[in-house]
Structure formats: C-alpha cells, structure tokens
Amino acid sequence: MSVESLFPRLEALLPKVQKPIQYVGGELNSTVKDWDEATVRWALMYPDAYEVGLPNQGVQILYEILNELPETLAERTYAVWPDLEKLMRAEGVPQFTVDAHRPVRAFDVLGLSFSTELGYTNMLTALDLAGIPLSAADRGPDDPIVLAGGHAAFNPEPIADFIDAAVLGDGEQIAIAISEVIREWKAEGEPGGRDGVLLRLAETGGVYVPRFYDVEYLPDGRIKRVVPNRSGVPSRVFKHTVMDLDEWPYPKKPLVPLAETVHERFSVEIFRGCTRGCRFCQAGMITRPVRERSITTIGAMVDNGIRESGFSEVGLLSLSSADHSEIGEVAKGLADRYEGSNVSLSLPSTRVDAFNIDLANEFSRNGRRSGLTFAPEGGSERMRKVINKMVSEEDLIRTVTTAYSQGWRQVKLYFMCGLPTEEDVDVLGIADLAKKVIQAGREATGSRDVRCTVSIGGFVPKPHTPFQWAAQADHETVDRRLRELRNTLRNDKQYGKAIGMRYHDGKPSIVEGLLSRGDRRVGKIIQKVWEDGGRFDGWSEHFSYDRWMACAAEALDGEPVDVDWYTVREREEHEVLPWDHLDAGLDREWLWQDWQDAVNDVEVEDCRWTPCYDCGVCPTMGTEIQIGPTGRKLLPLTVVS
Amino acid sequence: MAQRLRVRYAKRGRLRFTSHRDISRAVERAVRRADIPVAFSAGFSPHPRISYAGAAPTGVASEAEYLEIAVTRPCRPQELRAALDASLPPGLDVLDVVEARAGSLADRLEGSLWEVRLPGADPVAAEGAVKEFMTAGEVAVERLTKKGMRNFDARGAVASLVSLTADQDDHGEGGPNQSCVILRMVVRHETPAVRPDDVLMGLRLVADFAPPSPPSVTRLAQGPLDASTGEPADPLEADRVGGDQ
Numbered sequence: 001m002s003v004e005s006l007f008p009r010l011e012a013l014l015p016k017v018q019k020p021i022q023y024v025g026g027e028l029n030s031t032v033k034d035w036d037e038a039t040v041r042w043a044l045m046y047p048d049a050y051e052v053g054l055p056n057q058g059v060q061i062l063y064e065i066l067n068e069l070p071e072t073l074a075e076r077t078y079a080v081w082p083d084l085e086k087l088m089r090a091e092g093v094p095q096f097t098v099d100a101h102r103p104v105r106a107f108d109v110l111g112l113s114f115s116t117e118l119g120y121t122n123m124l125t126a127l128d129l130a131g132i133p134l135s136a137a138d139r140g141p142d143d144p145i146v147l148a149g150g151h152a153a154f155n156p157e158p159i160a161d162f163i164d165a166a167v168l169g170d171g172e173q174i175a176i177a178i179s180e181v182i183r184e185w186k187a188e189g190e191p192g193g194r195d196g197v198l199l200r201l202a203e204t205g206g207v208y209v210p211r212f213y214d215v216e217y218l219p220d221g222r223i224k225r226v227v228p229n230r231s232g233v234p235s236r237v238f239k240h241t242v243m244d245l246d247e248w249p250y251p252k253k254p255l256v257p258l259a260e261t262v263h264e265r266f267s268v269e270i271f272r273g274c275t276r277g278c279r280f281c282q283a284g285m286i287t288r289p290v291r292e293r294s295i296t297t298i299g300a301m302v303d304n305g306i307r308e309s310g311f312s313e314v315g316l317l318s319l320s321s322a323d324h325s326e327i328g329e330v331a332k333g334l335a336d337r338y339e340g341s342n343v344s345l346s347l348p349s350t351r352v353d354a355f356n357i358d359l360a361n362e363f364s365r366n367g368r369r370s371g372l373t374f375a376p377e378g379g380s381e382r383m384r385k386v387i388n389k390m391v392s393e394e395d396l397i398r399t400v401t402t403a404y405s406q407g408w409r410q411v412k413l414y415f416m417c418g419l420p421t422e423e424d425v426d427v428l429g430i431a432d433l434a435k436k437v438i439q440a441g442r443e444a445t446g447s448r449d450v451r452c453t454v455s456i457g458g459f460v461p462k463p464h465t466p467f468q469w470a471a472q473a474d475h476e477t478v479d480r481r482l483r484e485l486r487n488t489l490r491n492d493k494q495y496g497k498a499i500g501m502r503y504h505d506g507k508p509s510i511v512e513g514l515l516s517r518g519d520r521r522v523g524k525i526i527q528k529v530w531e532d533g534g535r536f537d538g539w540s541e542h543f544s545y546d547r548w549m550a551c552a553a554e555a556l557d558g559e560p561v562d563v564d565w566y567t568v569r570e571r572e573e574h575e576v577l578p579w580d581h582l583d584a585g586l587d588r589e590w591l592w593q594d595w596q597d598a599v600n601d602v603e604v605e606d607c608r609w610t611p612c613y614d615c616g617v618c619p620t621m622g623t624e625i626q627i628g629p630t631g632r633k634l635l636p637l638t639v640v641s
Numbered sequence: 642m643a644q645r646l647r648v649r650y651a652k653r654g655r656l657r658f659t660s661h662r663d664i665s666r667a668v669e670r671a672v673r674r675a676d677i678p679v680a681f682s683a684g685f686s687p688h689p690r691i692s693y694a695g696a697a698p699t700g701v702a703s704e705a706e707y708l709e710i711a712v713t714r715p716c717r718p719q720e721l722r723a724a725l726d727a728s729l730p731p732g733l734d735v736l737d738v739v740e741a742r743a744g745s746l747a748d749r750l751e752g753s754l755w756e757v758r759l760p761g762a763d764p765v766a767a768e769g770a771v772k773e774f775m776t777a778g779e780v781a782v783e784r785l786t787k788k789g790m791r792n793f794d795a796r797g798a799v800a801s802l803v804s805l806t807a808d809q810d811d812h813g814e815g816g817p818n819q820s821c822v823i824l825r826m827v828v829r830h831e832t833p834a835v836r837p838d839d840v841l842m843g844l845r846l847v848a849d850f851a852p853p854s855p856p857s858v859t860r861l862a863q864g865p866l867d868a869s870t871g872e873p874a875d876p877l878e879a880d881r882v883g884g885d886q
Contacts, residue, residue, distance in 0.1 A: 011655070015700045015855045020658040026730055028670075256670060258656070258663045258730065310670030310728070342681060342689075 003035055006093060007101040013087040021259045022050035023084065025098035028256035029308060031063075032100045033073040039186055040179045042066050042074040043097055043107040043144065045126060047119035048538060050078040050098070054255060055263035057317070058113045058150060061250040062175050072179045075099035075107075079122040080129070082535060082542075088129055095130035104130040108182055110144040111175070112163075114152035117515035118508075118538035120159055124530040127162065134527065136164045136211060141193055147178070154239070154286050155463040155579040158515050158522035160210035164198060167207055168582060169239030169286070170272070172248050174206055199232060208237040208582060215520055215578075221560035223519060223576040238583045239286065241623045245272060246297045254309045265313035265346070266305035270298055270330070274319035275625075277604045278377070279388045279594060280416065282462035283319055286584045288617040290608060291626040295326045295333065299634040302334060306343060313344050321347045322356050323608075325628035331362040333634025339365055352376060352391045357402045371410035372403050379415055379429035385601040386421055388594075393433065397440050400452075404441035410451045411437060417481055418459040418473030418506065421599060427481040430454055431488045435495040453500040454489075456482065458509030462516050463579045464586055466594035471570040472513045475506030482506075507545040511537070513567040514552070519578035522566070524555035585623075587616025643680075644715045645741035647877055648708050648725070656732030657702040664733065665693060668708065671728035677721060680711040694747045695863060698836060703860035704736075705753075707876065709746055739880040749876040752800060752829040753863040755837045758807075759852040762822040767804040770850035771824070775802055780843040791833065795843040798835040800827040801871055822852070827872055830863075 007024075014020035035041070044063055046053030053059065059076065066074035075097035080088065088094070095104040104110060104126065112123055127134055132143050139146075148156050148166040156166040167174050178201060185197045192199065201207035212233045216224040228235055242248055254266050271292040274284040293301075302314050316330070324330060334345055345363040350356045352374045360372055376391045378384040384391055400411050415430050434452050441450035458478055461467040482503050489499050514522060528551035536542035552563045571577065573592055580588070590613075597604065607613060608625060618624055652659060659667070669689050672679050681687040690711035697703040710721075718738040726735035759767065774780060780796040805823045828835055837858045844850040864876035 007655070012855060014658055019660075020700065021660065021663050024655040024658050026655060026732065028730055258659050258667055260662060260666070264666070307674065310672075310674040312669075312673065342687065 003102045003106045005101045006096045006103060009091065009093050010096060010101060013084065013091060013093065016087060017084045018081060019051075019259060022078070022257075023080070023096075023098060024258075025101065027054070027258065028310075029253040030076075030099055030255055031067045031073075032075075033067060035073070035100070035102070037071075038073040039071045040069075040073075040109070040182045041107045042072065042109045042111055042175075042179075043077050043102075043104045044074055045077045045079075045104075045110060045112045045123075047112055047114065047122040047126065048079050049081060049536070050257075050259060051261045052538075053078040054257050054259075054261045055267075056113060056115070057251070057267060057269065058115075058171060060255055061248075062111070062113075062171050063255075064250055064253060065172055066175055066179065069176065069179060071183060075102060077104055077126065079119075079126065079536065085125060085129065085535075095126050105132055105143065107144045108186075109147055109178070111147045111149060114148055114150035116538060117152045117158070117512060118543075119152075120515060120526050121530045121534045121537055123159070123162065124527065125535060135161055137161075139164070139194065141190075143194075145182075145194075145198070151283060151286065152516075154282070154582060154584060155516065155518075156208065156210065156582075157215075157520050157578040158518040158526060160520045161523040162526075163210065164194075165201060165207050165209045167240065168237065168584065170242040171240070172242050172250070174240045177204070178207065199230070202233045205234045205236075205238060206240060209233070210520075213581065219560070221565065223578060225576060226578075226581045236581055236583045238621070239585060241289075241291075241585075241621050242272070243291060243623060243626065245269070245291050245293045245626075249293075249297055249301050252301075252304060252308070254305055254311070256309045256311070263315070264311065265315045266302070266309050266311040267315040267317045268298055268301045268305065269293065269317045270321055270324050270327075271318045271627075274323070275607045276320060276323070277388045277594075277606060279386070279466045279598050280377070280419065280459055280462075281319075282465050285465045285586060287319070288585065288615065289623050289625045290323075292324055292628055294628065294630050294632070295330050295634060296630070296632050298330055299333060299337075303337075303637060312342055313346060315346045315348055317348060320351055322350050322359060326630065327359060328355075329633060331359045335362040335365045337634065337637055350374060352396050352399050354399055354402045357399065357406060357408075360403075360408070361406060369407045369409070371412055372408050373412040373414065374399065375414035376433070377414060377416050378419060378426065379433060380426040382601060383419060383422060383426040383429070385603055386598050387416075387419055388598070388603055390603055393436070396433065397436055400437050401440045401444045404450050405444040409449060410453070411441070412453045412455060413437070415454060415456045416459040417456050417503070418478045418509065420459075420461075420467055420470040422473065422481075424481055424484065427485050428488060430456070431485055431492070431499075434489070434499045435492065438495045438498045448498070451498050451500065453502060456485075456501070456503040458504065458506050460509050460513045460516055463577065464584045464591075466591050466598055468517070468577060468591065469571040469573070469575075469595055472510070472567045473506070474564075474568050475510050478506030478509070504540070508537075508540075508543055510563070510567055511543075511545065511548045514548075514563055517578070518566055521556065521559060521561065525552045528555050583620065585617035585620040587614065587620075590615050644712050646710050646712065646716065646718060646721060647739050647741050647746055647880060648710060648722075648735060649737040649877060650706050650708070650729075651734045651736055652697060652701075652703045652706055653732045653734060654702070656730065657697075658700055659733070660699040661693065661696040664696065664706075665691070667729060667733060668725075671725055672710070675724040675728040677710070677716065677724065678713045680713050695750050695753075695830065697860050698838075701837070701858045701860065705860055705862045705864075705873075707746060707750065707863070709741060737877060739877045742880045744879060746876060749865050749879065750830060750863050752827055752866045752873050754861045754873050755824075755826050755828060756859045756861050757824040757826070757837050757841065758857045758859075759822040759824065760854050760857075761820070762852040764804070764806045764820055764822050766848070766850050767822040767824070767844075770844040770848035771802055771804045773848040774840070774843055775799075777847055780847055782839050782842045782846060784839060784842075793833045793835070793839075795835050795839040798829045798831045799840060800829055800866065802826040802840065827866070829866065
C-alpha cells in the first residue's frame with residue numbers, strides 16, 4: 001500500500017499563509033526513505049510550531065536513530081499555525097509530515113515529544129487534522145499508535161484518554177525496541193489487533209498503556225488506587241536510562257532548516273542527568289544518574305556537527321554544563337581549535353562561581369563579552385536552602401565582581417517566585433541582591449556602565465520531585481509579590497536604572513500546574529479547551545487563562561475536585577498521586593524526607609562528590625554515575641588547505 | 642579582500658517559499674560547509690561579506706537571482722560554483738559565477754522578465770485585460786507593506802506585457818480542457834517596486850480579470866534592459882568581457 005504525497009494539495013495553500021517555508025521540508029540532512037521498503041513507520045511530532053520544534057534534540061536524535069534501522073522509517077510533523085489549519089480544514093488536507101508530505105494517519109506510530117504540558121492542545125489539533133479519533137478507545141486498525149514521550153510523559157495521566165502509550169526517560173534504546181516489537185507483530189499477521197501489539201509493549205514493563213490500568217477514586221476525589229485491568233500488565237512502569245553516552249553520539253547529521261528557528265546552532269549534549277538536587281527541578285530528579293560524554297567524544301561531535309551543518313555557533317548542553325568533570329579542558333580545547341574561525345561557543349547553563357567566569361572568558365575569545373547569566377533561583381538565603389540551591393550571597397557577589405572586573409558589562413540573574421514556604425520578604429530579597437550586584441560592579445570597574453537584569457519565572461510543582469506534595473502559590477499572591485518587587489526596583493534612585501526586570505504574570509503557571517499534577521479527569525478539560533479553540537498554549541498571544549478556567553468549571557462539574565484542588569492544595573504523605581505507578585527510580589520515602597528537609601531548611605550535597613544519600617535511582621534502575629576525568633586532551637584539528 | 646565573485650542562482654520548486662532572510666542564512670551556512678574563504682566585516686559583530694541584489698519575493702520562483710561574495714584569497718569561479726551548489730539544498734541552484742571586474746552589479750539590474758502562469762484562466766479575458774491595462778496611462782493599486790497599506794501606480798514600470806496560452810500538461814490537476822494562461826512581462830525596477838502580483842491586481846481593477854487559482858510566478862531574467870529586444874540582458878556580461886559600459 002503506497003501513500004501519495006500531499007504536497008501538490010498543500011502547495012496550493014502555501015501562498016496564503018505566513019512563513020510557508022516551514023511546511024515544505026527539504027532541510028539539509030533530512031531523510032526520505034522508500035515507503036514500501038519499510039515495515040515500521042514512525043511520524044515524530046514536536047507539538048509546537050516548526051520554529052520551536054525543529055531544533056529539539058530529542059526529536060532529531062530519534063529521527064536519525066530510527067532512520068538508520070533497515071526496516072524502519074521516520075518522518076517529522078509539527079503543529080501548523082491557525083492560518084494553515086483553517087485552510088487545511090476547508091480543503092480537506094490532513095496533517096502531513098514535512099519530509100515526504102505523507103498523511104500522518106498512514107504511519108504505524110505517531111510519537112509525540114512533550115517537553116512541556118502546554119503542547120497538549122496542539123496534539124489534539126494534529127490528531128483531528130490527521131483524521132485519527134481523539135479518544136484512544138475509538139481508534140481502529142488503520143490508526144497509528146499514539147505514543148507520548150518527553151519529560152511531561154512522567155505524568156501522562158491528563159492525556160491518558162488521547163494516547164495509546166507513553167514512554168518514560170531516554171528514548172534511544174526503547175524506540176528501537178518498540179520498532180522491533182511492532183515489526184515482529186506485523187510479520188506474524190498482527191495477532192490480537194491493536195490491543196495485541198499494545199499488550200506486547202506493556203508486558204515489557206517499559207511502555208505504559210493507560211488503557212490497561214483502572215483508576216479508582218475515593219468519595220472526596222483523591223485517588224484510591226491504580227491497578228492493571230488485565231493479566232500480564234505490570235503494576236509499575238519504569239523509565240529508561242541510556243548508559244555510556246559515547247556509544248550514542250547523536251545527532252551525527254544535525255538538521256539544518258531553511259526557516260528561521262529559535263536555536264540557530266549545533267548543540268552537543270555533554271552529559272545527561274544532574275544530581276545537584278535542586279528540589280524544584282523535575283529534570284534533575286528524573287534524569288539521574290549523571291552520565292558524561294568524554295572530552296574526546298565531545299570534541300569529535302563538535303567537529304563533525306560544524307562540518308555537517310555549517311552552523312557558526314556551538315552550544316554545550318546539559319542541565320548544568322559547568323559541572324562536567326573536564327569542562328575546563330573542554331572549554332580550552334575547543335576555544336583553541338576554533339580561535340579566529342568565526343565559530344562561537346556557548347554554555348547555556350552556568351552555576352554561580354568564579355570558575356565559570358574563566359569558562360566564559362574562554363568561550364568569548366572569538367566574540368564579545370556582553371552578558372553572563374547566573375541562576376540563584378531564590379531571593380533569600382533561607383529560600384535557597386529550601387530549594388537546595390547552594391549559593392550564598394558572598395558567592396554571588398564574588399562571582400559577579402570577577403565578571404564585571406574582567407570586562408563583562410551585563411549580568412542576568414534567574415529567580416523563581418511562588419516557591420514553597422515563600423514569603424514577601426523572600427521575593428523582595430531579589431531587589432536587595434540585585435542592588436548589591438550593581439554596587440559591587442560599580443566598585444570593581446569604577447564605572448557606572450554595569451547592568452543587571454533579573455528574570456523571574458513562576459514556580460510550578462512537578463511530579464517526581466520533593467515538591468510534588470507542595471501547594472502551588474495562587475496567581476494573585478505571585479502577581480502581588482512581583483508587583484511589589486517591581487515597584488521597589490523602580491523607586492530605587494541609586495540603582496534602579498541599572499536593574500532590569502523580566503517576568504510573566506502568574507496565571508499561565510496555574511494552568512501548567514493543573515496539567516503537571518493532574519489526573520485522568522483533567523483530560524476532559526483539555527478536550528473542552530481545544531474544542532473551544534485553544535491552541536499554542538505556550539504562546540502568550542494564543543493562551544487564554546479565562547478559557548481554561550471556564551472549561552475546567554464545566555468539565556469538572558459534578559466532580560468533588562476543582563482547579564484549586566489540583567494546584568494550590570498541599571498533599572499529605574500517603575495520598576496516592578496520579579503518577580505513583582510510574583517509576584523514575586526515585587524512592588518515595590526519600591522524596592518525602594527531602595520535602596521535610598526542604599521545609600526545615602536542610603540542604604543535601606551532590607552525590608558526585610559526597611557519599612550516596614539513597615535517592616533510590618541507581619539500585620532501582622541498575623545504573624551508576626558515569627563521570628570523568630579521563631585525563632585526555634583535545635588535540636588541534638589538522639588544517640586542510 | 643582578495644576578490645569579489647558574482648553569483649547567479651535559481652530558486653526553484655518548493656524552495657520558492659524561502660524568504661530573503663532564509664536564503665541569506667542558507668548561503669552563509671553553505672559557504673561555511675563548502676570551506677569558501679569568505680571575508681568578514683570588521684567590528685563588534687563580524688558578518689560574512691555577502692550581498693544580495695534584488696531578491697524575488699517569498700513564494701516567487703526565480704531563474705535569475707544574484708549575490709556577491711567577497712573572499713580573502715582568489716578562487717576559481719567554476720570551482721566556487723560547483724562547491725557552493727553542492728552545499729546548498731536542491732532547489733537553491735548556483736548557475737553561474739564570475740569574478741567581479743567593474744562597476745556595481747545592483748546598478749545593472751534595471752528590470753526583470755517575469756512569467757506568470759495562471760492555470761484555468763480564460764485566455765480571451767486575459768487578452769482583453771492585458772490590452773486594457775497597457776492602454777491605461779496609470780493603474781493605481783494598493784498593497785499591504787511593512788509600513789501599512791500603500792497606494793502606487795502599477796502601470797508605469799511595466800515595459801511590456803503579453804498574454805499567451807499553453808496546454809495544461811505540467812499542472813496535473815486540471816481537467817482535459819483546462820488551459821493555462823501565461824503572462825510574460827518586463828517590469829522596470831523602480832521605487833516603489835512593482836511586482837507581478839501588483840500587475841495582477843491591476844488587471845483585476847481595470848478589467849475585472851481574476852484567475853481561478855493561485856498564480857505561479859517565476860523571474861526568468863533580470864539585468865540591463867536591452868534597447869533592441871526590450872528584455873533584460875545578462876548582467877554578468879560586463880564582468881566576463883573585463884570592463885563596464
């Protein structure tokens with residue numbers, strides 16, 4: 001059964017839409033394989049606009065790995081903007097892949113990567129445009145398996161009705177394993193139909209099929225229990241961890257778009273996982289343990305990536321890149337290699353210490369010294385103890401003083417507002433800190449030409465973190481604290497003009513909180529919002545808080561729960577949480593203890609440098625910390641003239 | 642800077658949906674992949690010294706786009722052509738490269754020859770509209786620009802405009818009797834710029850001529866307007882012979 005390209009029909013619509021180039025495909029290093037020669041066909045979706053989705057590392061890696069398999073092909077699809085959606089509906093053009101413009105419904109798997117919960121409504125648009133029933137229960141043999149991954153998939157319960165399956169953790173090996181299960185099932189004549197293949201996947205314990213689990217509720221609305229509803233389905237589903245990242249040096253062939261995207265650079269993940277133990281950070285909790293790429297693999301990947309892509313900027317990615325055991329050597333080695341070449345290097349996440357200035361100095365050899373970013377996250381010493389961000393005020397002042405005195409003119413500081421136990425004084429502490437930063441900068445440089453920008457995000461409690469039990473701050477409180485902070489900064493005659501402040505209002509965080517810690521009942525809200533026109537919830541110009549609240553009130557009518565119950569309510573220790581049957585390896589008792597420690601301002605060290613504190617991940621998952629130093633160095637590249 | 646090279650390239654097929662900015666990013670990356678020793682501007686944020694002349698609008702195909710690259714060591718034009726073409730995605734195709742010898746390339750681009758295919762349009766109505774348009778002294782049209790709605794004359798810049806008919810064989814979806822009107826026009830580069838879609842709007846205004854499906858527009862040539870043929874000549878000719886004018 002061959003599939004025709006939708007491009008001729010799409011082409012007629014493109015002159016009428018904004019930025020048509022995003023829909024035509026043909027990116028450098030993209031792959032179009034023969035449809036009939038493949039047995040297992042994946043459509044990979046990043047459920048946001050192309051400009052955001054294309055640079056996504058997860059999708060690029062899986063796309064490349066799956067296309068390397070002989071009997072498998074993978075194409076990509078992204079959320080279409082409302083202008084094209086309208087035309088596609090009018091002309092009956094279904095959701096398409098950008099590679100060969102094949103209809104998404106013709107694929108075996110629709111794999112969605114959810115970095116954030118705010119992509120859920122875009123998934124519904126794509127399913128609907130594809131002609132795939134929204135509800136997994138209504139799908140038939142001709143519909144793809146809708147599979148969710150990404151960090152949000154660690155609690156897929158709000159989208160349980162819409163997806164057939166979810167996978168937790170690193171995707172490389174499990175994507176290959178799933179392909180193999182589907183290939184065998186097809187070769188055997190698809191025994192048991194759709195449920196047959198889903199059951200095979202579920203039985204492995206590494207793929208969660210929500211439909212195979214029943215959720216029972218208590219009269220007060222809390223969950224009573226979650227149990228498998230058929231034999232062979234395990235009661236817990238575990239995350240996946242790729243060990244030895246040097247064996248997986250992807251992307252080898254980075255996609256280079258014609259359209260403008262949010263990250264115009266080649267990125268190398270220098271390690272996965274983080275054990276700093278910041279209690280608000282879901283990524284740090286669910287990606288343990290730390291697994292480094294070696295300095296030589298990093299060097300080879302950067303060299304290959306620049307040659308394959310032609311990008312002039314290289315980003316060294318991870319959750320805290322300066323923590324790589326050989327980051328100093330990596331920085332110096334790369335800076336030496338690319339000195340004078342117009343290739344620039346960046347380190348997106350840095351921690352607060354003077355060593356980072358040395359790194360930044362290395363990376364700016366080819367460019368300018370404009371701005372440095374640090375993330376103290378909490379405005380007061382107490383707050384930073386609660387969230388386990390071990391940065392003292394002295395550390396911060398010493399670091400920025402060094403930065404300013406070495407020629408950096410602008411320092412950006414990240415904070416959060418709405419953290420557990422937070423009071424007004426903690427947020428106003430951000431102003432004090434910023435003023436001290438400017439004061440130190442002026443003293444160090446003898447100049448008034450130093451600036452500081454504070455950037456503040458709303459805190460959202462996330463599953464699988466010590467704060468999963470915490471009450472989220474209501475948006476009125478967050479907005480009031482931010483307003484007071486802004487007024488304090490504005491009214492400061494001495495330092496106010498040197499300090500900028502960036503923030504968003506607290507309402508989107510409430511919706512994110514609802515989706516993050518929601519259960520299956522939240523699915524009805526998502527569907528109602530989508531039916532009411534909700535799209536692109538991550539974009540402020542499309543997001544509507546009022547729509548979410550109105551739809552939530554309707555969808556939860558008659559239920560003993562409401563939006564506040566999901567967001568601003570603190571949970572007690574033994575409440576069954578919607579994601580308790582999904583295992584990231586973290587010991588629940590350790591998480592609870594860490595939550596108690598948070599409330600008591602007790603800090604926890606990083607297990608890379610201190611003894612194991614039994615978070616549970618390594619023994620549960622059979623993994624271990626993989627870090628250097630290797631002692632190796634980066635040699636200069638041979639110059640070919 | 643050792644040398645300046647002038648490049649003619651085409652924007653074909655689905656790549657016609659690239660914008661001017663998309664193309665400049667693609668060219669910069671291709672130059673890097675092809676290891677072309679491009680010169681960089683001096684200053685705080687150095688940029689590769691590549692300049693673009695008269696880029697066709699987004700959605701419009703072209704067989705005659707031009708850019709100029711400054712390099713730090715002399716390159717053989719034919720080698721650079723092959724290397725750059727191999728590094729650009731198919732659909733952005735490098736057709737010709739010459740060493741710049743004299744004068745400004747942009748100054749030589751006096752006008753463009755455009756082909757506008759109108760599948761399913763009525764040839765008789767097209768003929769009538771063209772006649773009406775060409776006899777008018779002035780045809781005021783409006784277009785939404787970055788600065789808001791602008792009114793300007795679409796007639797003055799049009800040096801010639803003819804309507805032809807072709808069999809509809811390369812656009813599959815037409816029925817057996819479906820014809821395709823082809824408009825060929827030479828438009829002088831003036832300010833404000835008059836584009837083929839402005840002329841189409843003019844045809845609608847003067848004769849109520851509205852094609853049933855979206856037009857497909859291609860720039861076939863741009864260059865100095867040849868007095869005898871009335872069409873644009875090769876703007877790189879002056880560099881090939883080694884002198885200007």
